[in-house]
Amino acid sequence: MGRAPCCDKANVKRGPWSPEEDAKLKAYIDHHGTGGNWIALPQKIGLKRCGKSCRLRWLNYLRPNIKHGGFTEEEDNIICSLYVSIGSRWSIIAAQLPGRTDNDIKNYWNTKLKKKLLGKQRKEQQDQARRVSSQLKQEMKRESENFMMMEPAGVMNHSSLYNWSAELPVAVPVLGTAPIQQGxxxxxxxxxxxxxxxxxxxxxxxxxxxxxxxxxxxxxxxxxxxxxxxxxxxxxxxxxxxxxxxxxxxxxxxxxxxxxxxxxxxxxxxxxxxxxxxxxxxxxxxxxxxxxxxxxxxxxxxxxxxxxxxxxxxxxxxxxxxxxxxxxxxxxxxxxxxxxxxxxxxxxxxxxxxxxxxxx
DNA sequence: AAAAACACCAACCGCCTTTGT
DNA sequence: CACAAAGGCGGTTGGTGTTTT
Known part of the structure; x- marks a missing residue:
């Protein structure tokens, strides 16, 4: 059994808000505040809207000092940094960006920022792969030179290293058992x-x-x-x-x-x-x-x-x-x-x- | 020029938490 | 303490505008 709906879905208007509805809601809240009861608010002002919908409209659009679009580089950085540390707690992230709403930030992240970062990340990964590959070649060359001067006993070990892609066990070293090294x-x-x-x-x-x-x-x-x-x-x-x-x-x-x-x-x-x-x-x-x-x-x-x-x-x-x-x-x-x-x-x-x- | 694909974002939905009784 | 109502939040959807084919 599901939860009872917060309002009579059949008798409330849904979809985009009209300028008249916006004006009604804004005028009322400007004069009286929300009254601490969003559910009752639409009835008071004669809006055929769900209380939750009114709340959302106010918080995300009508509230004073709301900024829309035009995120700055600094805001990008803040959003990213916070996302790294706390994840998708949009309301907390929004609290650090005056004038931004959680919904706005969430949309911005999902539609732009994420892709932007993915693009950069891919590019960097490619660059890094190239660098590592080049390092590896050099290292192999060096090992190869050493190998030429080594005793026959060393042959097996080293050859297996050269064929690492095929012969090394498909297992992963755990940093916990190896000393934490570079990095x-x-x-x-x-x-x-x-x-x-x-x-x-x-x-x-x-x-x-x-x-x-x-x-x-x-x-x-x-x-x-x-x-x-x-x-x-x-x-x-x-x-x-x-x-x-x-x-x-x-x-x-x-x-x-x-x-x-x-x-x-x-x-x-x-x-x-x-x-x-x-x-x-x-x-x-x-x-x-x-x-x-x-x-x-x-x-x-x-x-x-x-x-x-x-x-x-x-x-x-x-x-x-x-x-x-x-x-x-x-x-x-x-x-x-x-x-x-x-x-x-x-x-x-x-x-x-x-x-x-x-x-x- | 038209259709399809894509991007954007306001709004909705449902769940969890908080508050009041 | 238990329950219900309301608030708050994050994920998702759907409409609309834009770009690409």
């Missing part, structure tokens, strides 16, 4: 820059908000911008996240009692195809968040405790439409794993089967 510091540095941006936008990241940090995590935080990071531990938390393969999501850190707040969930959900564009991160720095499409909603539910069924779960699942979801180990791609094997042939790289949450 990790930069990653953390970029987290710093994101924090700075959020501070600029009104978030708090000072040392004296440890309590709010804990509270936020334990009360299903609604406004992640307010999350604070105890400065001496935020980097460690970040490293923990990298090391844990995402399993620290909502998991209590035994030594501190902290929980990872939702702001990190933003990163786990992070659509990686935008990574290079957002908050100045480049793709390599975000490799730790790469993810295979097979980790879907189930894994999220598992990570979240498996019983939430909350909007965040739904939302995260929808992100999957655009990109891979980031809920498992920070994995290197096969290609990158092979790259590491080639670059560091004498270093142990831990290969491990991908971890599936809730799928096995």
């Amino acid at each position: 990790s510091h930069d990653l953390i540095k970029d987290q710093e820059s994101l924090k700075n941006l959020l501070v600029k936008l009104g978030g708090r990241f000072s040392d004296d908000h440890i309590q709010s940090y804990t509270n936020a995590a334990s009360t299903n935080l609604q406004y992640p911008c307010d999350i604070s990071f105890p400065q001496d531990q935020d980097h460690q938390l970040y490293v923990n996240l990298l090391n844990s393969g995402g399993e620290v999501v909502n998991a209590t850190n035994n030594s501190t009692g902290y929980q990872l707040p939702n702001i990190y969930q933003g990163f786990e959900n992070f659509p990686n195809e935008y990574s290079s564009e957002l908050v100045g991160m480049n793709p390599q720095e975000l490799n730790g968040f790469e993810f295979d499409g097979c980790y879907g909603m189930e894994s999220i539910e598992m990570v979240n405790g498996g019983s939430t069924g909350t909007s965040s779960t739904t939302e995260s699942a929808n992100w999957g439409e655009m990109s891979s979801l980031v809920y498992s180990s920070p994995l290197l791609s096969d290609y990158e794993a092979n790259q590491q094997a080639i670059m560091h042939p004498h270093q142990d790289i831990a290969f491990e089967e991908p971890r599936f949450f809730g799928l096995q």
Whole structure:
């Protein structure tokens, strides 16, 4: 059985608002305010509209100081940065952009910004692939030269490396078992820059908000911008996240009692195809968040405790439409794993089967 | 010139949360 | 505490204008 409708659908007008209706609504609210009851409002002023529809019309169009269109570069950046950190919480994002409505921002993101970023991202990925390919060739050439001077015993190992595309196991190294190498510091540095941006936008990241940090995590935080990071531990938390393969999501850190707040969930959900564009991160720095499409909603539910069924779960699942979801180990791609094997042939790289949450 | 495809955005829908009783 | 009503939010739809074929 469904929920009772908020109004009599048969007797309300739907579709675009006429200038007369706009004028009526605006005049009334200008004089009397909304009266705290949107449902009753249309009857008071003789509008055959649903109360919710009136509210939406007012908030998205008639309200004073509303801006439409013409998003600036700075606004683009703010939207992107916040999207990275908190996902599609349009109302929160809109709160950071005076005069913009959540609906406007949502539409702008879905119709323009997303495509704009996708386009740039693809171009950068192509560029990067070209660069890596060229590096690889050089490296192979060097290895080949070394090989010519090596003892016969070395032949097998090295030849298998040369044929990495065919012979290396199709498994992925897990950063958690290998030392965090190049990129990790930069990653953390970029987290710093994101924090700075959020501070600029009104978030708090000072040392004296440890309590709010804990509270936020334990009360299903609604406004992640307010999350604070105890400065001496935020980097460690970040490293923990990298090391844990995402399993620290909502998991209590035994030594501190902290929980990872939702702001990190933003990163786990992070659509990686935008990574290079957002908050100045480049793709390599975000490799730790790469993810295979097979980790879907189930894994999220598992990570979240498996019983939430909350909007965040739904939302995260929808992100999957655009990109891979980031809920498992920070994995290197096969290609990158092979790259590491080639670059560091004498270093142990831990290969491990991908971890599936809730799928096995 | 016409049809098809695409882009945009206002408005709707349904779900979850908050508030009042 | 339980329930209902209203508010709020995010995803989606559908109409309209624009561009491409």
